Amino acid sequence: MHELGIVKHVIQTLHDVAKEHDVRRIGSVTLEVGEVSGVVTEQLVDCWNYFREKDELVRGAPLYIETVEAVTFCTACEGTYKTVPNGKTCPLCGSTETYLLQGNAFSIKQIEAELNTDPPQNA
Amino acid sequence: MIRTIELKETVTASNDRDAAELRRELTARGLFLVNLTSAPGSGKTTLISRTVSDLIGRVRIGVMEADIASDVDAKKIAALGAASIQLHTDGMCHMDAGMTRAGLAGMPTGDLDVVFLENVGNLICPAEFDTGAHVNVMILSVPEGDDKPLKYPLMFQKSDALVVTKTDAAPYFDFDFAAVTRRARALNPGIAVFPVSAKTGEGMRAWEDWLLAERKRGRHA
Numbered sequence A: 001m002h003e004l005g006i007v008k009h010v011i012q013t014l015h016d017v018a019k020e021h022d023v024r025r026i027g028s029v030t031l032e033v034g035e036v037s038g039v040v041t042e043q044l045v046d047c048w049n050y051f052r053e054k055d056e057l058v059r060g061a062p063l064y065i066e067t068v069e070a071v072t073f074c075t076a077c078e079g080t081y082k083t084v085p086n087g088k089t090c091p092l093c094g095s096t097e098t099y100l101l102q103g104n105a106f107s108i109k110q111i112e113a114e115l116n117t118d119p120p121q122n123a
Numbered sequence B: 001m002i003r004t005i006e007l008k009e010t011v012t013a014s015n016d017r018d019a020a021e022l023r024r025e026l027t028a029r030g031l032f033l034v035n036l037t038s039a040p041g042s043g044k045t046t047l048i049s050r051t052v053s054d055l056i057g058r059v060r061i062g063v064m065e066a067d068i069a070s071d072v073d074a075k076k077i078a079a080l081g082a083a084s085i086q087l088h089t090d091g092m093c094h095m096d097a098g099m100t101r102a103g104l105a106g107m108p109t110g111d112l113d114v115v116f117l118e119n120v121g122n123l124i125c126p127a128e129f130d131t132g133a134h135v136n137v138m139i140l141s142v143p144e145g146d147d148k149p150l151k152y153p154l155m156f157q158k159s160d161a162l163v164v165t166k167t168d169a170a171p172y173f174d175f176d177f178a179a180v181t182r183r184a185r186a187l188n189p190g191i192a193v194f195p196v197s198a199k200t201g202e203g204m205r206a207w208e209d210w211l212l213a214e215r216k217r218g219r220h221a
């Protein structure tokens, strides 16, 4: 399953980020997922909920997902349109000389975190 | 205290860094790594086997066979006398740079010039995860049809070469070579396209020459 691998890589990247920012614990993670990135968000959350319990850094942290609309640019009429209902064909002029502007990406937007320099929470 | 940290990191960022590092190390050691991807059963193992046999005595080739669980492919390669290893991905649908590095550690790389990595049969996830290979080769077999580029654009964009295999079966399928080349080049103008039959050997020479030329080019890069 594709989503399993993605979650594994999200966690790996979070460990790198934690080192860089001196993070002790991550409280939540927000992902930006493009409409046409090919990721099934329900499966992503299921995989996350399973894996977060196996990892000290992200244990219990909820995963929030923000969807990014897919937008296509038409080189014939220089218009832009919503990708999902129209696909490769421009609804304004009928051309197929079009390319995706945004909506296939997948990124970690932000995290909420406690730093090592912060005072311990239950002290 | 909880604070918010803005990241905007791509999910594959840590893998991309690992892959770039692995590629640098391999280049320094003079080892050329070739990543092969296709749908299940397109002919990866057969193409590798034929290439290994054809190039025996010219370059020393090792093969890493990634599979979710089985090890039949590595046995086929070992029967040719080439160094081979079976990598189990334990359910993961692709190889990443860390797994590739671990696999290479189990190979006699000091005695090899080229290593083929047969990636997991799947056209979606391997496209997103850089293995650290110097070249990425995609295999499409004639029975799969000439419209694959329309269905898996990312894989075509990320591949340096497209090998169209099982050309001996072309008379039985309605496969348009000009159309597949046009569709692949629309996605990736620089992609090299090689129609081959690993069964009859037709077209193998052009593919092998390209491979050897890429290896030379990489060594001096």
Ligand SMILES: Nc1nc2c(ncn2[C@@H]2O[C@H](COP(=O)(O)OP(=O)(O)OP(=O)(O)O)[C@@H](O)[C@H]2O)c(=O)[nH]1
Binding pocket: B038, B039, B040, B041, B042, B043, B044, B045, B046, B047, B073, B120, B121, B165, B166, B167, B168, B169, B196, B197, B198, B199, B200
């Ligand atoms: N006619 C013909 N058959 C081929 C050719 N190449 C491979 N085959 C057949 O296609 C089938 C699958 O080939 P493999 O090389 O095992 O394919 P693969 O991509 O390694 O398969 P997986 O590792 O299972 O994904 C086998 O029955 C091969 O004999 C070819 O050029 N011509």
Ligand SMILES: [Mg+2]
Binding pocket: B044, B045, B046, B073, B118
């Ligand atoms: Mg195989």
Ligand SMILES: [Zn+2]
Binding pocket: A074, A075, A076, A077, A078, A079, A090, A091, A092, A093, A094, A095
């Ligand atoms: Zn238009």
